[in-house]
Amino acid sequence: MKIQGKLIIIGGAVDKGSFTETNLDRDAPKNLNFFEEGILKRVINESKNKEFSRIEIITTASKIPLEIGPEYIKALGYLNAHNTDVINIERREQASDPEILERLRNADVVMFTGGDQLRLTSILGGTLFHDILLDKYRNENFIYAGTSAGAAAASNNMIYQGSSSESLLKGEVKITSGLGLIDDVIIDTHFVQRGRIGRLFQTVVGNPKVLGIGLGEDTGLLITNGRQMEAIGSGLVILVDGREIKDTNLTQIEMGQPISISHLVTHVLSKYDTFDLDTFKMTIKSSQYV
Structure with a gap:
């Protein structure tokens, strides 16, 4: 089945125009990375109605929804996207509220904030x-x-x-079901900044069919047709491919013991590089061999 929508996943700490916290009017035009090349600008450009798209900010994962929601509204407003609002779903019964469901049906974009992903899935999973x-x-x-x-x-x-x-160490990484928008991948965030590569290694060695995706901060992937991925933002995307693993001690060791892995393949993407989930082919936008 061909996917009609687009998926934009970001490793956290997305640039929301933090330069605007002080000297608002004077400094706002200076940050060209935010206004011309930032991830939020790309979200708007990829959306159905561009600056006029209906954008709903979903703060369910956050413990400070009343703070984080307005930050996104302000940032998007600086990008001339003013048709935005916040949906804060804190209990499962709210995920069946007719008014909230109608707002979702009318949305061109939903932006899910950071926080606790288990809180997000436990509240929204399996709801209307x-x-x-x-x-x-x-x-x-x-x-x-x-x-x-x-x-x-x-x-x-x-x-x-x-x-x-x-x-x-075997058993240290915990996995559960997500929201299910994309199969055959598993995603980790704040990846470079928090040194989380071992988490993806353990995840992938346990099921080498799954491609590990590690997203740096203010960095993400634009995924179209559910299969074609383009790196966006200012940092790095690390991909961990376990299909060619030759050996591991995973099933021979006790819980808590170190895992050995032979021949684990990694790729590093930066802005505009692409990766195809069907062919597993990476294309470097500014390759030195072209």
Whole structure:
């Protein structure tokens, strides 16, 4: 089935125009990275009605929804996207509220904020809100954008726990079901900044069919047709491909012991590089060999 919507997953700390916190009017025009090349600008450009798109900010994952929602509204407003509002769903019964469901049906973009991805899936998973979200993504010109927890929860399988320092000890990484917008991948966020590569290594060695995606901060992937990925933002995307693993001790060791892996393939993408989930081919936009 061809996916009609677009998926934009971001590793956290997306540039929301933090330069605007002081000297608002004087400094706003100076940040060209935000106004011309930032991730939020790309979200708007990819959306159905551009600056006029209806954008709903979903703050369910956050413990400070009353703070984080207005930050996104302000940032999007600086990009001339003023048709925005916040939906804060804190309880499962709210995910069946007719007014909230109608707002979702009318949205061109939903932007899921950071926070706790387990909170996000436990509140929204299996609700009418979730059903409508999946239907819109699969069948409409619609964007699911998620940062940090909102990105981690987008895949069918989701990492929800696991320390960076002990992530290559068997059993330290915990996985559950995500929101199911994309199969055959698993997503980790704040990836470079928090040294989380071991979490993806353990995840992928346990099921080498799954491609591990590690997103740096203010960095993301634009995924179209559910298969074609383009790196966006200012940092790095790390892909962990386990299909060619030759050996591991995973099933021979006890819980808490170190994992060995032979021949694990990694790719590093930066802005505009692409990766095809069907062919597993990476294309470097500014290759030195072209």
